[in-house]
Amino acid sequence: MLFTSLHRYLGEAPGPITEQMIDDAVSQGLPETGDLDWKSALPPEARFAQSDIVKDMAAMANSGGGSIVFGVEETNKRAVGRQEAGELNEGYERTLRRVAYTAITPPIRGIHVERITGDGPRAIAVVIPDSPDAPHLVYRDGHSFSAPLRNDSDTEWMRERDLEAAYRTRFSATADAAEVLGTMYAECLRAYDPSKAIVLIGVARPRHSPSKTRRPRNAIAGLRDEAWKRSAHWTNFDLRRSLSKPLNHPLDAVDPYAPRTGLRRWTALAADAVGGISAHTTVHDDGSVSLGWVGGAIITSDDIEVFVGDFLSLVREVAGSDAGTDVEIQIGLEWSGPADVICHEMDSNGRSRAAPSLFGRTFTRVHATVSTQDAEERYYEDVRTIALDCVNQFGIRGLSALMEPPLPPRR
CATH class of the missing domain: 3.30.950.30 (Schlafen, AAA domain)
Known part of the structure; x- marks a missing residue:
């Protein structure tokens, strides 16, 4: 507003x-x-x-x-x-x-x-x-x-002293923002046990929050629904759900119709688990967003791409028409089990390729700044770039779930 x-x-x-x-x-x-x-x-x-x-x-x-x-x-x-x-x-x-x-x-x-x-x-x-x-x-x-x-x-x-003070303020604000984002990430992760299953975490925080208005409780359902529609459009959900490995959307796993209140936030918890999927999302009054999702013991490249799509679609929906909304995001994969993570590379028909990819014991969290006021096509380019940064860490070179433009018309 x-x-x-x-x-x-x-x-x-x-x-x-x-x-x-x-x-x-x-x-x-x-x-x-x-x-x-x-x-x-x-x-x-x-x-x-x-x-x-x-x-x-x-x-x-x-x-x-x-x-x-x-x-x-x-x-x-x-x-x-x-x-x-x-x-x-x-x-x-x-x-x-x-x-x-x-x-x-x-x-x-x-x-x-x-x-x-x-x-x-x-x-x-x-x-x-x-x-x-x-x-x-x-x-x-x-x-x-x-x-x-x-x-x-x-x-x-x-004057020189004004410039010095301005640069000091900028660098201090950048450090503070990184600390807050890290705190949000740790808070989101605490809802899961990464020793039992692979967990995907996404957190986002506006660089400048134009408003800190408390959203009505029933607004969370609308945000989730519109974000899901956009992400489903990006992944051509209607076509992919008929394939051998249908897409699992984290936003499908949360119940947005009964969000719980918190400290200047709403949290939508997991709905009834489907195929072992569990997730939750939090929308803060200042426009910050977090999404956590249990991917299971084995993960696919499609899972990662769809998580990125759902998360960044929700970030864009929460930002809405706010002016000046550049958002800092952080996406990570957490796993503390005894074996290396296995990520299966999927093709565009939803089939696993011959050999899985391994990445050892660490996954580098992906940091980026996205502008939610960019045109849809430009924003989607950022979504695909961030998804590539994630799957590239498994030795996977391309995307299979987030379709390349031009996209079919959204109905």
Whole structure:
């Protein structure tokens, strides 16, 4: 749910930015602040990369995030009227996001663009997230990189001590995030006994959580169901279930209709075991997700691929339409039994290949950052890459369950 600086100053509940909110800002003479900037109109698309908007975007990302609203006239930095912001078509929006990625270092991810329409002139809001990658640098005066910073309603340049503090904050936050992710992983693993069966664990945590709203209890079922549909589509479930080795989806093994409450989280426990499958998933109020699954004494490459698909589909579903949602993920395989893990390589017809693969006693956990705001096709590329990182550790070179694009239409 979108909640911006404009919502906060107007006392509005989370939701889309409306024309009434723009009218209220004008009637109240709402001033510019460190996280709210008025602009009369969009610059021409061909000149966007050379405009001061790029510097303003980087400055807000370096200062905790904020909103740039186009289509509002200002006098003495107060909103005094409305005018036509200009047209923001799909091509212009792609340009905006491309510039945020290529003209700013490191790129700003998770920018949200809101088109505000009604009876009055068009307005456009560009919402910049509080970036964990600050400080962001832009090319200044054609000869050097510098980091802009919001100082109340003005944009200035960071001094050396400001840069030093910003980098220290970034590195500290990265270390803290890794520690939290590791704690989540250990907590998820405690629900299982890896000496008796192979356990797959996936944990995810947003790099920046736009909201920490308590989801209603009945929302968990909808999240699970939609995530399962997407993952089933990725693996062509309707075709594969008729083969000699049908696919087992971890999300099939949890009961999302009776989740248990916990410390700022909901946990869906295992439903009645089917073929020895057991799983649980936890959805935290801050958008963090965990999924654990008992794969059995012997595992297949299909099992690993489907686990990755189910987990990352659920991560995307939980993120929903939140702006600025880059997610750190960690996926691991746990086994402490007396023998090496055997992983059977499967072909696209669900049949085991001649020889199993071994990986000895250790499996390197796969770490990655995924952007849940990417287009479905781009996100699916990340899913396949992460699944490959997992099965490659068994000497398996390709995927068999996560189908290659183009995908069939989802019904």
